[in-house]
Amino acid sequence: MDALPELPGQLPVQPPGQLPGLGPHSGEFLHEFLLAAARKSPDRPAVVESAGAGETTVTSYRELSDQTRSFAEEIHGLGLDIGDRVILESDTTAASIALFLACSSLDLTFVPVSPDTPDERLLAIAETTEAALHIRAAEKPREGIPHNVGTACFRWGGIAVDRRPAPRVRRRREKAVTDPAYIIFTSGTTGRPKGVVMSHRAVTAFYRGMLAHRIATPEDRVASTSPLQFDFSLLNIGLALGSGAALVPVPQALVRWPRRFLGVLRDTGATQVNGVPSIWRQALRREPERLAALERLRGVLFCGEDFPLPELRRLRELLPDIRIVNCYGATESMACSFEEVPDPLPEGTERLSIGFAHPGAEMLLIDTEGNIVDDPHVTGEIVLRSPALFSGYWADPEATDAALIPDPLNPCSGQRVLRTGDLAHKGEGGEMYFCGRKDSQVQIRGNRVELPEIEGRLLDHPDVTAAAVLLLGSAEPNGAEPALTAFVVPAPQSPAPPDAAALRTHCATALPAYMVPQDIHLLDALPTTPNGKTDRPALAAAVREAA
Numbered sequence: 001m002d003a004l005p006e007l008p009g010q011l012p013v014q015p016p017g018q019l020p021g022l023g024p025h026s027g028e029f030l031h032e033f034l035l036a037a038a039r040k041s042p043d044r045p046a047v048v049e050s051a052g053a054g055e056t057t058v059t060s061y062r063e064l065s066d067q068t069r070s071f072a073e074e075i076h077g078l079g080l081d082i083g084d085r086v087i088l089e090s091d092t093t094a095a096s097i098a099l100f101l102a103c104s105s106l107d108l109t110f111v112p113v114s115p116d117t118p119d120e121r122l123l124a125i126a127e128t129t130e131a132a133l134h135i136r137a138a139e140k141p142r143e144g145i146p147h148n149v150g151t152a153c154f155r156w157g158g159i160a161v162d163r164r165p166a167p168r169v170r171r172r173r174e175k176a177v178t179d180p181a182y183i184i185f186t187s188g189t190t191g192r193p194k195g196v197v198m199s200h201r202a203v204t205a206f207y208r209g210m211l212a213h214r215i216a217t218p219e220d221r222v223a224s225t226s227p228l229q230f231d232f233s234l235l236n237i238g239l240a241l242g243s244g245a246a247l248v249p250v251p252q253a254l255v256r257w258p259r260r261f262l263g264v265l266r267d268t269g270a271t272q273v274n275g276v277p278s279i280w281r282q283a284l285r286r287e288p289e290r291l292a293a294l295e296r297l298r299g300v301l302f303c304g305e306d307f308p309l310p311e312l313r314r315l316r317e318l319l320p321d322i323r324i325v326n327c328y329g330a331t332e333s334m335a336c337s338f339e340e341v342p343d344p345l346p347e348g349t350e351r352l353s354i355g356f357a358h359p360g361a362e363m364l365l366i367d368t369e370g371n372i373v374d375d376p377h378v379t380g381e382i383v384l385r386s387p388a389l390f391s392g393y394w395a396d397p398e399a400t401d402a403a404l405i406p407d408p409l410n411p412c413s414g415q416r417v418l419r420t421g422d423l424a425h426k427g428e429g430g431e432m433y434f435c436g437r438k439d440s441q442v443q444i445r446g447n448r449v450e451l452p453e454i455e456g457r458l459l460d461h462p463d464v465t466a467a468a469v470l471l472l473g474s475a476e477p478n479g480a481e482p483a484l485t486a487f488v489v490p491a492p493q494s495p496a497p498p499d500a501a502a503l504r505t506h507c508a509t510a511l512p513a514y515m516v517p518q519d520i521h522l523l524d525a526l527p528t529t530p531n532g533k534t535d536r537p538a539l540a541a542a543v544r545e546a547a
């Protein structure tokens, strides 16, 4: 976009030649929010990357800001229009952060995808978003990118364009904070993946709510272990840069190797480690001593699914002084609440509190008829009122209307709130306790069953460290009853793996018969999705294949 022509009576616009968006703005745009620290402390570290063999690469805020500007100039020359989509295929690195900040400064919508995204899924995302540009960290181009989509390769220092984007009519003349900053394609837990559209205004409103908790200080080094395509990585970038701290991106290839993962944390001096619960499983099993030796580590933040309590207790045994934060929320508002896990965790704790929504947002509970649930200990569906709500699902108005519902407290107002699909009940103080997803509620012989309740019972067994329970349709063609099937990971310190009969008896002594799993499979590890969550469809498929 060229510098805008002066209009009669118009207030002065940015001087020509100055890139849109990098001027002294209100800080409402994603890149302005994240680079604010560059003005205050330009020489402090913004990104600290492991360079192997104990070496690190440190990028200062000034360097990150300069690279952002340089990338923006290069992309500016491709003739894209405000709001055009740019697919960004990369892991989290200083260069990919500068790249998405450059997109933000030009008000281009970035769509992060992992380098291991299958071709078919990448092409589906390029098609549905009508992407203008696909820009990748890898040298090797992707096969089959449609010809009207520009392609390029980037690294710190520059962008090499293989194919310019098709020329387009440029209609937009002004950036708006309501424009989509990014689109995150969820892992498609329910059917086809949904593109969650987040505006600049929503994501910066979330960041402000999160930073009110003062989780990180400028002296912190916040390790991020999620892929860039998962908004947990964007939360971590916001937490680190928004706090004037440094981000430590842990390469995806290393997260699953405990010795290398812990080596990156040691070498970079990480003080805070953010990740889904499964990132700790192998380190707890195989490298407890190296884990306990991380003396710089002062905090762990997790999200995405319940942290199995035996593993959480074990983590705390090895790192007794760390603060553990349970961060709950959905991609449709980036996240929602930050609740410190009590230390010590009281014996008999079955559910962790997810507390209250971050400042500026609030969680309500509704029943199946949509009425507000006020009574403590009565389970309802979490509804979120927040300035950080997503704009909608890309090209899916029906799914959007199902998720963004009229405010149950003031349905005439036109205000929308997010229906999360999550169940919770309130404690005596109004704090919330997560009770699983609505779709993890199944009917067995007419009884409503919460699968997480069975998982919780299995986790109570001293020889179990992780568990997943599914209700699997019967393989027999005679349509016999679906079977409750459990997948269990034995505890590392248990002398011998538990046997299925003992686990069934353990369940039968606390649960009604219809809640006792018929089949129990012992696994060395639970399969995980690209975002690190337990991959339940993969478990079901494994049983079908074995049948």
Ligand SMILES: Nc1ncnc2c1ncn2[C@@H]1O[C@H](COS(=O)(=O)NC(=O)C[C@H](N)c2ccccc2)[C@@H](O)[C@H]1O
Binding pocket: 186, 187, 231, 232, 235, 302, 303, 304, 305, 306, 307, 326, 327, 328, 329, 330, 331, 332, 334, 335, 336, 420, 421, 422, 434, 436, 437
């Ligand atoms: N702390 C939790 N305990 C237990 N179940 C949970 C929890 N955090 C989510 N979840 C579950 O995960 C669902 C959201 O899944 S998601 O849309 O893929 N988004 C995420 O998982 C990550 C989310 N955007 C996020 C990013 C960064 C920080 C916090 C949360 C929620 O609706 C919950 O069912």
